[in-house]
Amino acid sequence: MTVQTSEAAFWERTVGDIAATLPGATAVFRKFKIDFCCNGDLTLDSAAHRRGVDPRDLEQALTALGTADGAGAAPAAMSNEVLIDHIQACYHEAHRRALPELIALSRKVEAVHREHPKVPAGLSDALRLLGGELEQHMAKEEAILFPAMLQWTEGKYDIPISELRHEHDGQGISLRLLESLTDNFTTPEGACRSWQALYVGVAQLAEDMIEHIHLENNVLFPRFDAAESRA
Template identity: 85%
Template structure:
């Protein structure tokens, strides 16, 4: 391991940059509840302070990941077309499948366990609302944004990315609601298999959506930011 890493400069780097360039950092940041997607512009120093994180502990966790050597597999090293293909295949399609399944499962759990004090009342509707918000957002990216990015060469980029960033912020708020409804994805003692599967699946979906937003906000969109027409 490179003994120069992480080093004092780590604390002045943005969490979005750390998440984008250091393989495995997303899991560490998520573990410490540091938001690297919607608040990716904060320095690690500010983000850790905001969360009241033990700095020594966080630094050791990031150092244990090693250095960002051999970055060919990380998204920052991907070309635009490869990155966009990766986002569509690994996130857009995965979200569509996951939400359909989770909505059905949550309806079942809410109905069967409606008298249980820990039943996640309202989870199916929260997931359904997220599906209603996410589908047109992803469709807009697929039909308008991504094709424009793939065709862009130079000059102004005439798609207002800021609107999509605002929608990402709203998606982040919806995820907080899922965490709230599920007691941070913690099943009560004796929960049935469906209930356990629901929380495992919802936690995975939340993790995937955070990574998805991060890739767009902190890796893909900045490539076009300088040329973007702002609204």
């Protein structure tokens, strides 16, 4: 696949499209704090200006990806079956493994360091609520939406894609809360190992969720949006 790297090609495309078709773009967007999952419909130009990013730095980083060696396959090149399997194995199962441990660890840190001015008070509750909402969301996808996509006819989904997109927006709000409670995952000086491990784990959870939402919003769902609207 030939990757377009001209300035015009980049700035006229949405960040979701770039993330879906240019291997390595998601890492660049994370570096520049560009929201490519819940706001993937913004053009690159709009996203850069919204974030206050120097467009020349962003363009240079993205253009460099076109000549990088060893880049993996772009998600847009995956078949529906391969992409759905990837989402479930790499993200659904990862969230289910991570959240119980992070909830337990955050409770410990909040209790032991409750007098510390930078204790992440409320983090365990935020993680618990996120975990419950995320489990319901993933269960809908696994039981109803993904099987329907793999056996697509001209019928209508029992769960509209628009509903799942709306739930993704709520998850995006939850991620911003996690960033706020943890000072953007930055531990204070002298933080104990449990505190450090907690923030490393929560940061990884957030990164995984951003990739997860991106793959569904910008790669998988658009393949079925038009068909759903006609059903």
